[in-house]
Amino acid sequence: IRDYLLDVQIARMIKRIRQKLFEVILKQETGYFDTVDSGELTSRLISDVKILSSDMTLSINLLLSSIIRSVGMAVFMYVLSYKLALLTFIYMPLVAVVVDYFQSKFKVLSKRKQDAIANANSVANEVIPSIKVVRSYANEKGEILHYNDKVTEVYGYSLKLARVFAGFFALTDSLRITLKIITLYYGSYLTHHEAIDSTTIFAFIVFQPILQGAIQEVGTIYADLLGAIGVADRVMKLFTRIPEKCEYGDEKPSDFKGYIQFNNVSFAYPNKPDTMAIENLSFSVKPGEIVALVGANGSGKSTTIKLCKRLYEPKSGEILLDSRPLSDYDNQYLHSKVAMVEQGPTLFSRLISENISYGYKDCKDRKMIDAAVMANADEFISKLENRYASQVEERGQNLSGGQKQRISIARALVRDPKVLLLDEATNSLDPTSERLVQEAIEKAFKDRTVIVIAHTTNTFKRVDRILFLENGKIVEEGNHEELLEKNGRYANFIQK
Incomplete structure (x- = not known):
């Protein structure tokens, strides 16, 4: 039922945003359309709105769920041993630093990728309706190469994003393994000097990956949100653009002559x-x-x-x-x-x-x-x-x-x-x-x-x-x- 309600909400959101964005586009002054590509506007209306609505809605829901699990697990671990819990919590700001480091990369690359997609869409929107002209000049290969160049640009940004994601996960995995080693060492020390037993250490070893997974999930979802923010930036620029002033009066003369x-x-x-x-x-x-x-x-x-x-x-x-x-x-x-x-x-x-x-x-x-x-x-x-x-x-x-x-x-x-x-x-x-x-x-x-x-x-x-x-x-x-x-x-x- 929850998934159904979520799908309905996403579909409703996409519908409303597209309707409003189309209205905003048609209200722009004529000169605006001389300065923008129609393929870019179409991409914003279709592709960007879908990414903005579905990806952001899903990501926000998953983000809230992951945050709740993280907080619950942190409280439980603090009750077991506040010292081992504090050691574990040191991991959180480290993850935050990692996320902050990758944030700008995600945002910039995502925006550039969406711009490249818009350029590819523009070529397709221009060439397909003009197929007779293309064929009459036997330029199918030329247009294929032109479109391939645009799609290759999209592919290039996809690879860069994949490398950034790989670096993000590699760094967080390294932090997770390091934390496990330190926990075993510090836990052994506490076992000999304070009143905790090996069961508590075992519990932390079990619960830490769960907490780390939830925190890492928060980081991943946050990264996805940053990607969607790159799209949102394009859509919001259009949403918030104020057309040049074009005032109309209320004159409707019955004796209009046409001078x-x-x-x-x-x-x-x-x-x-x-x-x-x-x-x-x-x-x-x-x-x-x-x-x-x-x-x-x-x-x-x-x-x-x-x-x-x-x-x-x-x-x-x-x-x-x-x-x-x-x-x-x-x-x-x-x-x-x-x-x-x-x-x-x-x-x-x-x-x-x-x-x-x-x-x-x-x-x-x-x-x-x-x-x-x-x-x-x-x-x-x-x-x-x-x-x-x-x-x-x-x-x-x-x-x-x-x-x-x-x-x-x-x-x-x-x-x-x-x-x-x-x-x-x-x-x-x-x-x-x-x-x-x-x-x-x-x-x-x-x-x-x-x-x-x-x-x-x-x-x-x-x-x-x-x-x-x-x-x-x-x-x-x-x-x-x-x-x-x-x-x-x-x-x-x-x-x-």
């Missing part, structure tokens, strides 16, 4: 704090206007869209929606009014209906289907065996790129947003898929403020205004014909 203003906005990514992605960027987009961001890679196009969606906070300047700072708006309201479609759409391993209505708890079936129709997704979804109840496989592997993109557009449109942000939504698609996605985008443009990152001349011609970016700054502005007439940087860019 966007960037006023001297500058921003650098957390993992590149000295490199400005955009600098003193100022522009506005009127309600219902369609503006294209054009420029080379790294010019600040995607960054501008992410800031408009408030995935990041600007380092300086301000971003306004309908003349209100983004921070004035209610979080749910803001993201329902400002929708984004990324270049590489992210779909979850859930039903198609759940992917379209993602985050929209009260979404009606009719509204979801209407969004899919507008996104040119309803036609192919209706041909699936389970239609909207069809399961999306991991990373959407059972769908084509165009199908995933159209589901992503439907997800953006299902809330009927006033502002639509499109990050090269037709890039890397085949001609048929590109046409269907482009048609869906053009339908979505109606009665909305749109910022689109474009790469095709057809899109350039359809927008009201083009902002040409270089190094995070607007260097040219106008419509397609006006910029061609200037024969400047935009004209040179599209002719390449």
Whole structure:
């Protein structure tokens, strides 16, 4: 019964810690995920939490049991002969010294081992979902060697820990044998000079290993706890990390129009704090206007869209929606009014209906289907065996790129947003898929403020205004014909 109750308690603890840790992870600011490896976070959530909960709980229970046995045996021995008992008790501080000596080694090596495990997990998490890329470059051996290097690092720390454990036990065993010899010698002396008999000496010889075993067990369990503390340190650092302040207001205006203003906005990514992605960027987009961001890679196009969606906070300047700072708006309201479609759409391993209505708890079936129709997704979804109840496989592997993109557009449109942000939504698609996605985008443009990152001349011609970016700054502005007439940087860019 005790073991059952303990197992139940451990399972409950693991569940609670994982739930809370997952909540803590999701509450971190977007920039935090630019500075950490997703494999490391997964390792903390799965491996570290299990070690922390099960190992520490078991160790604490065993530690308490061993301490009680040690104290009971010590009292009994003291009653038999306080002099021999005091001799025996000298062993305790010696064991404490040994444990203290090995403590730092256990802690440091355990932490390094867990870090190495996290690195190995990170490689596996990255390579396995990308197996098609690995295979297309015939780099299976390279990835195997890369993973083997990481696992070998884990093995190396395991060997070091094993050597430390061996040294710990060898030293405590030596102390135990030495104590037995001294007890026999001192016991013989007391037999001749004081009123104790050989039975008492025999009792001490029998009980000392039991006491020593209990004390050694305390040391071993303590060492295990130190190993778990190395894991606990990693988990607690994440638990106690305070996200960068990102305040939301309570504004939910009924007359939201979608007027966007960037006023001297500058921003650098957390993992590149000295490199400005955009600098003193100022522009506005009127309600219902369609503006294209054009420029080379790294010019600040995607960054501008992410800031408009408030995935990041600007380092300086301000971003306004309908003349209100983004921070004035209610979080749910803001993201329902400002929708984004990324270049590489992210779909979850859930039903198609759940992917379209993602985050929209009260979404009606009719509204979801209407969004899919507008996104040119309803036609192919209706041909699936389970239609909207069809399961999306991991990373959407059972769908084509165009199908995933159209589901992503439907997800953006299902809330009927006033502002639509499109990050090269037709890039890397085949001609048929590109046409269907482009048609869906053009339908979505109606009665909305749109910022689109474009790469095709057809899109350039359809927008009201083009902002040409270089190094995070607007260097040219106008419509397609006006910029061609200037024969400047935009004209040179599209002719390449």
